[in-house]
Amino acid sequence: RDIAKYSHIGNEKKRIYAAMVDSMDQAIGGILDALDAKGIADNTFVLFFSDNGGTSYGDNTPWRSGKGAVYEGGVRVPAVVRWPAGITGRRRVDAMMGYIDVYPTVKRLAGVTGPDPNPLDGRDMLDVIRGDAKAPKRDWFSYIAQGSPDKIAICDGTWKLAVVGGSVLDVTVEQAVRTEDSKTKPSVELFNLDRDPGERTNLVAERPDIVAKLLERLKEFRRLKISGVPDFQEGRKGFKAPKDWMIAQ
DSSP states (O other), X not given: OTGGGGTTOOSXXXXXXXXXXXXXXXXXXXXXXXXHHTTOGGGOOEEEOOSSOOOTTSOOTTSOSOTTOSSHHHHOOOOEEEOTXXXXXXXXXXXXXXXXXXXXXXXXXXXXOSOOSSOOSOOOOHHHXXXXXXXXXXXXXXXXXXXXXXXXXXXXXXXXXXXXXXXXXXXXXXXXXXXXXXXXXXXXXXXXXXTOTTOOOOOTTTOHHHHHHHHHHHHHHHTTSOTTOOOTTTTOTTOOOOSSOOOOO
């Protein structure tokens, strides 16, 4: 039914994608309507966002690339919040938050005050969402190491360093700023997101000082990865699912 609405779209994948977004929109609308009908919308915090950017065959303009990449098109998505009793609607907040912030934020909303057994990477972003505070300054990391050589990036809010096509642990500052050989792997790119949010101009040669600082922090982050994590493609070839599945207790 939803696909029929988009028969004018020639590309089959884009046609299916449009129908899926339409269907999702209807489903979310049904949830919001149900909250209204039950009279609990004012006391319900609804947060909607995505785990990655749009697919590569979509249009992520003005961001570069898409899902599966560490460029902005792969990691930057909007989030939408509805909580009539707690926030003023029809506002825009230009601040970065991520999945790691959901738990601390919801914990406060729920009135939970007990300590956590382990340190949290995320922050309580409720005051930022309300527009009462600025987002805390911190490094944002993106890392993909499944199905392809490492892709990793760090963003401090203004500067972003991306290392794609190999381990960042093998990269030196001297190698990073040598841009004359575009085929060198891994590639190293530095962007000023304030001036170049589309990540079109590589500034590694112009700002080796920034490269050095971000590269060291990126290596420190990469060293946190535990060994032995298998690639998601491992064991896939020739695999046949058993007739009966059982979850071991």
